[in-house]
Amino acid sequence: MPPAETVTTGRLEIRPGEHTVLLDGVPLVLTVRELALLSELAQNSDRVLTREELYRAVWGGDLRTTDRSVDVYVSRLRAKLAAVVPEKPFIHTHFGIGYRFSPGA
Amino acid sequence: MPPAETVTTGRLEIRPGEHTVLLDGVPLVLTVRELALLSELAQNSDRVLTREELYRAVWGGDLRTTDRSVDVYVSRLRAKLAAVVPEKPFIHTHFGIGYRFSPGA
């Protein structure tokens, strides 16, 4: 687990210590879970993470088969990211596997 | 240097842990089945594999006589490989037998 330092990937800047996220310099209002999930994705940029990996990292414990929490939070994150940058999808779905965060250029 | 599980044959690099395939450094977007089939072929480079062998390895169980799944997926893999490297055929047909993957130079 990396320290609570500022993480910058592309246009995204995460300051866990201050519980703030900047996208293109625009502050995002995220809940604790949303921030944790986005951090986990951003720290593994351009890597496909399974739901199990994400759940374990953010929620802890094993993902139950019916649990859709990861999907729901990915959806909410996408909405908040798209509110600032509508034209670029940051979180990509890998069907049958999981998700991948791509900070892009 | 990639992790130990990475399979590299010629211009192809397969990272099963990340569900990622690179051809000449270009990431290929493959489905789960496509990736499994390509892995099986690449792990047996320059060796002719029968449809039965491929089906057993990727799908599991026995190949029914009418099942064309292997052919269809070989076709799709060829298309995606050719999208990156049009001039070189990687998957060769051995008439009446099966297929052979040749990573080349």
Added chain:
DNA sequence: CGACGCGTTCACACGCGTTTCACCAGGCAA
């Protein structure tokens, strides 16, 4: 005590991947 925010779960529609089908192309034998 009521309102609010957050996390979780549910429900349903939709998109994507897989399988199957159909038809065409190409190789092999005679």
Added chain:
DNA sequence: TTGCCTGGTGAAACGCGTGTGAACGCGTCG
């Protein structure tokens, strides 16, 4: 060449995985 068999591949059918609005429960704060 003729005929048969094998392989190539576009497209439809089907089932399952995913997207997402909404409801619910719970804790917190005014």
